[in-house]
Amino acid sequence: MLQLFHLSPEKAASLQQQLREQIARAILNGNMPLEKPLPSSRKLAKQLNIARNTVVLTYEHLLDDGYLLARERSGYYVNPAILSRKPAAPRVEPAPRTQDAPDWSRHFVLNPSAQRNKIKPRDWQNFPYPFIYGQFDPALFPTANWRECCRDAVSVPAIRDWASDRLDNDDPLLMEQIRTRLLPRRGVWARPEQILVTVGAQQALYILARLLLDKDRCLGIEDPGYMDVRNIALLNPSRVLPLPVDEHGLIIDDRLAACDCVYVTPSHQCPTTVTMPLERRYELLERAHRHDFLIIEDDYESETNYRSNPTPALKSLDRNERVIYTGSLSKTLAPGLRVGYLVGPEPLIREARALRRLMVRHPAANNQRSVALFLERGYHDALMMTLMQAYEERSQAMHAALDEFLPESSQQPAFGGSCYWVKGPDNLDARVLRQLAAERGVLIEPGDIHFHSENAPQNFFRLGYSSIPVERIRPGIEILAELIQGLCP
Numbered sequence: 001m002l003q004l005f006h007l008s009p010e011k012a013a014s015l016q017q018q019l020r021e022q023i024a025r026a027i028l029n030g031n032m033p034l035e036k037p038l039p040s041s042r043k044l045a046k047q048l049n050i051a052r053n054t055v056v057l058t059y060e061h062l063l064d065d066g067y068l069l070a071r072e073r074s075g076y077y078v079n080p081a082i083l084s085r086k087p088a089a090p091r092v093e094p095a096p097r098t099q100d101a102p103d104w105s106r107h108f109v110l111n112p113s114a115q116r117n118k119i120k121p122r123d124w125q126n127f128p129y130p131f132i133y134g135q136f137d138p139a140l141f142p143t144a145n146w147r148e149c150c151r152d153a154v155s156v157p158a159i160r161d162w163a164s165d166r167l168d169n170d171d172p173l174l175m176e177q178i179r180t181r182l183l184p185r186r187g188v189w190a191r192p193e194q195i196l197v198t199v200g201a202q203q204a205l206y207i208l209a210r211l212l213l214d215k216d217r218c219l220g221i222e223d224p225g226y227m228d229v230r231n232i233a234l235l236n237p238s239r240v241l242p243l244p245v246d247e248h249g250l251i252i253d254d255r256l257a258a259c260d261c262v263y264v265t266p267s268h269q270c271p272t273t274v275t276m277p278l279e280r281r282y283e284l285l286e287r288a289h290r291h292d293f294l295i296i297e298d299d300y301e302s303e304t305n306y307r308s309n310p311t312p313a314l315k316s317l318d319r320n321e322r323v324i325y326t327g328s329l330s331k332t333l334a335p336g337l338r339v340g341y342l343v344g345p346e347p348l349i350r351e352a353r354a355l356r357r358l359m360v361r362h363p364a365a366n367n368q369r370s371v372a373l374f375l376e377r378g379y380h381d382a383l384m385m386t387l388m389q390a391y392e393e394r395s396q397a398m399h400a401a402l403d404e405f406l407p408e409s410s411q412q413p414a415f416g417g418s419c420y421w422v423k424g425p426d427n428l429d430a431r432v433l434r435q436l437a438a439e440r441g442v443l444i445e446p447g448d449i450h451f452h453s454e455n456a457p458q459n460f461f462r463l464g465y466s467s468i469p470v471e472r473i474r475p476g477i478e479i480l481a482e483l484i485q486g487l488c489p
């Protein structure tokens, strides 16, 4: 039995955690006899060459969890009750296909997997030059501060607070932090009834599509623009009207009159990175009022503005309650956390909350509490300062390298942000470039996916710099330029 246990000091888990997990697994797998006591702590410690106390504490932990029974003067035994609830062993072989398996294609009313979407390699962290967009940088992640907040979010009083079924409610502490700390930075003032916490801005956009669109309604989207909004709207289904974008963002003209709703990224147009000037924002609001359409403002990267004075959010200029605002912590804290928020007039938030309840009830309450503490303690503000400094430096390095190796292919974003939108030679196919670049360790994102038409220009690509160390930028862009030269001599 002792051969069952292999402990390694190199593993992330402590020796005690490893031993506890291995004994529990051996019990559940039926590898520990019921009739014989477990080895004494002294014997097991000697055998495994670990401290006796480690074994004593492990046995006590297993006793507390009901894996073991203590018999006086005889030692610890496996508790047979734990085996009565043992799950069936997983099947190694998949179940054989039967003749009458359903034809799944006939059952689906939606086919989201068939939509055009971008590919994000899972192993991006293994590439030396990850010009990937929308990822985080492990070197900049505030590990100690985040851990502290997670730990405090699982204190006994905190668990009492969040662990119950909250139906459709959000963590009041997080609502307060969003209301008083994040939104005022964007000139937005909202009451709690005007805010909904979402599973990333993505869920906010999905909820809005469900609430506001149907086959007869028309959503105006930026072209090029955020592909997930296009996909969400097309899936709903609703009519989608691509609206062109210039160096000041969405072009405001009579096409807007046909829309019931318009999706915009005014602070940092996705993907071109341009910022909509104030006059154009007012013009858009005036059109919304005149033609009676709603505006969805996606302020997804508002917090990474380090190059210009922040332009107030469209929402902050809105006097007619036409702007619905979405924000996110993905671009500052971490995309994997999935925390975003939706701000809008009370009737809209009421419906959004009710719909969210049907979908997920609410985003995980422990996650909400950890984020709330992170904001409350000022760690998010400190993080933003760190990110801004790093991004500013990287942006300068990007600018210099692009200027040197791919001159006139891009504009330095006036806003900041974390990416460049690059236009290659007219005959470049950025999808081919992506493949060749990946073979040389360089990750890029072809831009065709952002265009509405399937016959999109192929020569654009996006270079993110949120995850690449500054010293890798120049060599990475040099490789890209060399590959482009080879493809388009």
Ligand SMILES: Cc1ncc(COP(=O)(O)O)c(C=O)c1O
Pocket (backbone or CB within 6 Å): 134, 199, 200, 201, 202, 203, 226, 265, 270, 298, 300, 327, 328, 329, 330, 335, 338, 339, 340
């Ligand atoms: C333009 C835009 N909007 C929204 C989102 C979704 O953000 P979240 O991670 O908060 O769901 C993204 C994600 O990359 C994005 O690029």
